[in-house]
Amino acid sequence: MKKCVGVLALQGAFREHRQVLEQLGCDVVEVRRTSDLEKVHGLIIPGGESTTIGKLLKIDGIGDKIKELGAKDLPIFGTCAGMILLSKTIIDSDQYSLNLMDTVVERNAFGRQVASFETDLFVPALGSNSLRAVFIRAPYLREVAPNVGILAEYEGKIVFAREGNLLASAFHPELTSDQRVHKYFLDMIDEHWSK
């Protein structure tokens, strides 16, 4: 199956996700309006400013449509701001959430930009080689429900997790050349559509 993957293109690093997906042989749709979601087999919510993207999700009912599709098991992958937007609880904030993942997220949890970093992250689900992970004013998951699988932790903090059709990373796999995280998400899409 030729996969068609949507990348939410309201604000943030959507172009980088697009490039990785195209390198992996997918058709890519930049999603700005509700109608852009019609044909997609999966959706990536990129890094950016979660408050900005949250406000733009209220336009044209696009956020509601994503909620509806996510609840119907459409595979969705959120990176950084995307992780924040997927989480049901955002600590100390009343900002918009898609309210899909049973997780509690803390924003800017490692500190301001001067504390941003890149590191070698061990992700057992992706094999024995570590992954270079870039964290930029990154969040992490303070708590997750029992049905959420933890894929990676950094210094005891949950930075990569999956709940059924939903995947969330605090880091930015689109900024490095290692494509394993995107391949993992594409496998989730295959799994879902072969059911």
Add this chain to the structure above:
Amino acid sequence: MTDIASLKVKTGLAEMLKGGVIMDVTTPEQAIIAEEAGACAVMALERVPSDIRAEGGVARMADPKIIQSIMAVVSIPVMAKARIGHFVEARILEALGADYIDESEVLTPADDSYHIDKHDFKVPFVCGCRNLGEALRRIGEGAAMIRTKGEPGTGNVVEAVRHMRTVMSEIRALTLMPKEELMAAAKNMGAPYDLVLYIAENGKLPVVNFAAGGIATPADAALMMHLGCDGIFVGSGIFKSGDPRARAKAIVLATTHYKDAKMLAEISKDLGQAMSGIEISTLTDSQRMQERGW
């Protein structure tokens, strides 16, 4: 191995700001309005460019208290301006925890020959440019983000358009040149050769490029996005207008939906008075901030 302040981490924040609007603010109240309107970051300063222009005198880094009071009330990144070449102002901003430093021609230059060595800082820098050579000199010095200079505080987009078109057409020209011409091109534009090679091979800047200087309406923002910039800085255009709240929100929407003319028509309605602009030809040479930078 964990690496803080790598180039990837510095340029990465700018990547996350793409498709967004960065707004000049001078008070915590304005910062909250900007965040509520959907700004992806704010620039904390003491006076917006049009006031700096009107009041004259030496414009310097803002009082740290202003910057801290703005950092305290918003969750989005907070940028701040240092004078060209004033590395001590930059150190102060870094110590305050500013998320980005704008080494800016809007302030009065502190050094008339040299810019800051930006590689030497943990905090990333954005710098202005009028052409590709200037952009590449700043990137060579360590800037992790570039913006056009435009003519700040005028509400007149013509200079930003000129600078964006110049940068884009110079990039296109390099991609068409045979390799033996690139060294002479580097010499002529005063740009580091390795960066000229990068542009020739990749057809784009190695860092994010925003538009700035004179953007006053949603249509201005959409115009700049069409010309190929990655996002928008709005200085005086919001808080010197009749209805900052509505205008800020409209410019955010226009930056996302810049290709959708029907939507632009909707969001351009009822925004009140735009800031009154200045015709560029009425400025004397010493009033042109864009000439600052070397």
